[in-house]
Amino acid sequence: MAQTKPHMNLAVIGHVDHGKSTLVGRLLLDTGAISPHVIEQFKKEAEAKGKGSFEFAWVMDSLKEERERGVTIDIAHQRFDTDKYYFTIVDCPGHRDFIKNMITGASQADAAVLVVAAPDGVMAQTKEHVFLSRTLGINQLIIAINKMDASNYSEERFNEVKDEVGKLLGMVGYKVDEIPFIPVSAFVGDNVVERGDKLSWYKGPTVLQSLDDLKEPEKPTKLPLRLPVQDVYTISGVGTVPVGRVETGVIKKGDTIIFEPAGITGEVKSIEMHHEEYEEALPGDNIGWNVRGVGRKDIRRGDVCGHPDSPPTVVKEFTAQIVVLQHPSAISVGYTPVFHCHTSQIACTLTELKAKLDPRTGAVKEKDPAFIKAGDAAIVTVVPTRPMVIEKVKEIPQMGRFAIRDMGQTIAAGMCMETTPR
Amino acid sequence: MGEVAAKLKIMPESTDVDLNQLRKAIEKVVPEGSRVHAFAEEPIAFGLKALIVAVILAEGTSGTDELEAAVAGIEGIRSVEVVELGLL
Numbered sequence: 001m002a003q004t005k006p007h008m009n010l011a012v013i014g015h016v017d018h019g020k021s022t023l024v025g026r027l028l029l030d031t032g033a034i035s036p037h038v039i040e041q042f043k044k045e046a047e048a049k050g051k052g053s054f055e056f057a058w059v060m061d062s063l064k065e066e067r068e069r070g071v072t073i074d075i076a077h078q079r080f081d082t083d084k085y086y087f088t089i090v091d092c093p094g095h096r097d098f099i100k101n102m103i104t105g106a107s108q109a110d111a112a113v114l115v116v117a118a119p120d121g122v123m124a125q126t127k128e129h130v131f132l133s134r135t136l137g138i139n140q141l142i143i144a145i146n147k148m149d150a151s152n153y154s155e156e157r158f159n160e161v162k163d164e165v166g167k168l169l170g171m172v173g174y175k176v177d178e179i180p181f182i183p184v185s186a187f188v189g190d191n192v193v194e195r196g197d198k199l200s201w202y203k204g205p206t207v208l209q210s211l212d213d214l215k216e217p218e219k220p221t222k223l224p225l226r227l228p229v230q231d232v233y234t235i236s237g238v239g240t241v242p243v244g245r246v247e248t249g250v251i252k253k254g255d256t257i258i259f260e261p262a263g264i265t266g267e268v269k270s271i272e273m274h275h276e277e278y279e280e281a282l283p284g285d286n287i288g289w290n291v292r293g294v295g296r297k298d299i300r301r302g303d304v305c306g307h308p309d310s311p312p313t314v315v316k317e318f319t320a321q322i323v324v325l326q327h328p329s330a331i332s333v334g335y336t337p338v339f340h341c342h343t344s345q346i347a348c349t350l351t352e353l354k355a356k357l358d359p360r361t362g363a364v365k366e367k368d369p370a371f372i373k374a375g376d377a378a379i380v381t382v383v384p385t386r387p388m389v390i391e392k393v394k395e396i397p398q399m400g401r402f403a404i405r406d407m408g409q410t411i412a413a414g415m416c417m418e419t420t421p422r
Numbered sequence: 423m424g425e426v427a428a429k430l431k432i433m434p435e436s437t438d439v440d441l442n443q444l445r446k447a448i449e450k451v452v453p454e455g456s457r458v459h460a461f462a463e464e465p466i467a468f469g470l471k472a473l474i475v476a477v478i479l480a481e482g483t484s485g486t487d488e489l490e491a492a493v494a495g496i497e498g499i500r501s502v503e504v505v506e507l508g509l510l
Binding site: 021064067068071073074075076077091092093097098100101102230231235238241271272273274275286287288408409410 | 424
């Protein structure tokens with residue numbers, strides 16, 4: 001099938017019960033992503049069960065059942081088209097233990113819709129998701145202030161919530177002037193695809209229009225090559241074949257490459273993707289590449305492939321900004337949890353708590369705190385227990401994010417600010 | 423909270439591993455209450471194929487650790503990665 005429109009990965013984030021799923025359902029229904037015969041079938045089922053009216057909630061339930069009955073492998077996301085893009089849309093689970101998957105997972109979102117219910121305003125998960133979107137490098141946001149029907153379509157209430165969310169976004173470094181804030185009622189269908197009569201005071205774009213206004217994400221081909229190794233194989237008649245996904249830069253057949261922290265160089269003999277040979281691979285490509293001069297035992301998962309003139313940075317320590325999501329007690333110097341960063345999992349020790357940050361302003365609230373706990377943002381010094389590749393988030397954002405795990409929980413999420421190379 | 427679906431990418435130990443056998447083994451180890459929704463195979467390179475499995479997690483499951491560990495323990499599997507996650 002020819003794919004002419006550019007693709008966007010869209011994440012829907014926000015506090016539980018603020019109407020994320022309802023917004024997704026409304027987008028799909030009103031853009032015609034649900035085929036008419038399915039809608040027709042729902043109507044018949046509704047009538048058969050004595051439900052006279054064709055209610056939106058019924059559509060939502062039926063859609064979920066329809067997905068579960070289906071056999072598609074792509075059940076975790078949904079698809080819909082706008083004039084400009086085709087979107088795959090993921091409704092993010094709010095639970096913290098899924099955050100690891102958002103950070104180390106393969107399908108990085110290009111943009112996010114943050115859903116905030118007008119009657120509630122900013123809640124705990126709203127803050128958490130805003131911080132995480134920033135950490136994850138999601139630079140384009142659309143704010144849907146939902147459930148306006150439950151706030152009497154009040155412009156005053158909209159502005160209050162808008163200010164509250166705006167402060168939060170500004171604090172983590174988003175340019176608030178460039179972000180659309182849209183009053184919507186996903187349940188009624190106001191300002192998602194169709195305009196809402198009761199929101200005539202609002203003159204800005206609808207959610208659908210804002211989606212079309214998003215900028216097409218650029219592939220980071222100009223950054224240095226960073227290709228984390230997922231697994232390494234020896235294939236008979238071929239040789240050593242690491243597999244992985246290109247994060248940044250371009251790898252070409254014939255290139256001399258280096259694996260770090262292994263410190264081993266070799267030559268790219270060939271590159272394959274979907275069992276077809278390619279001359280080069282770009283960010284996002286899942287490839288296997290055959291390397292001359294490198295044995296299977298020389299490299300392993302977590303090593304990163306780059307070019308010798310700008311090799312992956314191996315650190316002896318680094319400075320990071322983290323936010324503590326959950327911890328049963330308090331975190332102090334000496335704590336050694338596991339850092340999940342690209343394909344590596346390495347135990348790292350917090351050797352210094354440099355500063356605790358004010359969650360409202362981002363300014364330093366306390367220097368050299370004795371401990372940090374759930375809800376705190378902090379600047380810390382980290383020493384990996386063995387050599388580790390990580391990059392400054394300002395230079396190579398794709399390689400500078402991590403999740404901190406301990407006791408089966410995601411304790412914190414963070415980004416690397418400064419590195420001390422080995 | 424709604425149900426969560428996870429898509430796992432499973433790499434075999436080698437090109438000799440029978441992916442159909444892996445499918446059967448995965449069906450057996452999925453944690454109670456979770457269920458396999460669909461399988462697919464994704465060609466990678468040089469004859470290597472990844473097995474892709476979509477799992478609907480048991481209601482109230484927090485995180486994918488248990489599922490990942492159960493699948494990673496199957497003989498013939500090199501690595502397991504959650505490549506996508508979303509509410510149904």
